[in-house]
Amino acid sequence: MAKDVIKLSGKRKSAFKDMVMGLLPDGGNLNACLTCGACCSGCPATGFDGMDPRKFLRMAALGMDDAIKESRWPWFCTMCTRCVHVCPMEINIPQLVFNARKLTPRDKVPKGILGSCDMALSKPTNSAMGCSQEDFEFVVGDILDEIKEEYPIWEERNLVAPIDKKGAEFFINQNSREPMIEPEEMGPLWKILNLAGVDWTYGSVGWAAENYCMFMADDDGWKELTQRSAEKCDELGCKTFLNTE
Ligand code: SF4
Ligand code: SF4
Incomplete structure (x- = not known):
């Protein structure tokens, strides 16, 4: 099996995503993704660490909270909000990223x-x-x-x-x-x-x-x-x- 295949077993609880949704008006629309990929096209952080905004959102939706906590990708995001402007569902990925940064211990912050x-x-x-x-x-x-x-x-x-x-x-x-x-x-x-x-x-x-x-x-x-x-x-x-x- 290729080492980067993500194996899912059973339904996981998306504690991180649910917490962020609780902070945002309309839950930041985080459950509305169409997986169209428009957000990735203009994102300057797409490709770093093999990650992009759509993939990051999917990880949150799938309850991969530990992987999100470990990921360095949130620190590549520039908070430019381009993803929100091109997203047909106006999904607030920067706020998801912002809250993911809070999971990084202070001594691990860039x-x-x-x-x-x-x-x-x-x-x-x-x-x-x-x-x-x-x-x-x-x-x-x-x-x-x-x-x-x-x-x-x-x-x-x-x-x-x-x-x-x-x-x-x-x-x-x-x-x-x-x-x-x-x-x-x-x-x-x-x-x-x-x-x-x-x-x-x-x-x-x-x-x-x-x-x-x-x-x-x-x-x-x-x-x-x-x-x-x-x-x-x-x-x-x-x-x-x-x-x-
Ligand atoms: S642009 Fe919006 S709907 Fe399309 S993949 Fe990105 S987050 Fe999902
Ligand atoms: S806010 Fe972050 S995720 Fe969204 S387009 Fe900019 S760099 Fe990419």
């Missing part, structure tokens, strides 16, 4: 995601790259000066990149990759906001937009990072939280 989540939690800025408040403020000021020096039109147009501006309309966050690795990439957003006449600010706390705890399916960590940003937004009296991620 190191990059775990380290980024832990780093963000350890910094008031929420930066997964460890950018401090002081470094962020320095880089923002430095890039702003550079732009105005090189292109005087932005001095004339009063280009700004405020931090902790009280009462600004928009509280805007920023992926910390930019201030850390490609700071000049922050300028275009500031220019667009200037041209659009938007009243905005960054926060000195909670400005980092990335949230690896969410990708790790760490609900408590996800909540803590989001709460920091939301509380700073409230403290400044901003009316709209604009998430750039």
Whole structure:
């Protein structure tokens, strides 16, 4: 017998799938699969570890909970939701994957995601790259000066990149990759906001937009990072939280 043949004996209880269905409106339609394969066609994770979204859903439907718990495939999913958009039954596979990630013990989570989540939690800025408040403020000021020096039109147009501006309309966050690795990439957003006449600010706390705890399916960590940003937004009296991620 070929070693990758799945042998089924009797009907197994799908505890994992039933648990996920209990969390989702209409059970995420997880019982409605037509096995058409449309989800696999556009999925960037199809083929990794010999797995694809349809197969993963079938494993859940067949009650192969141990195999799901062991599988590394959920960590290849990008949560892009393409599968949901092409699925004729709108089956919520990303939520199935998200909950499968929760089955992975913390010491088995891919190191990059775990380290980024832990780093963000350890910094008031929420930066997964460890950018401090002081470094962020320095880089923002430095890039702003550079732009105005090189292109005087932005001095004339009063280009700004405020931090902790009280009462600004928009509280805007920023992926910390930019201030850390490609700071000049922050300028275009500031220019667009200037041209659009938007009243905005960054926060000195909670400005980092990335949230690896969410990708790790760490609900408590996800909540803590989001709460920091939301509380700073409230403290400044901003009316709209604009998430750039
Ligand atoms: S697209 Fe939807 S119905 Fe078709 S195989 Fe994928 S999950 Fe099942
Ligand atoms: S959300 Fe995951 S399973 Fe769905 S298409 Fe994207 S990578 Fe594939």
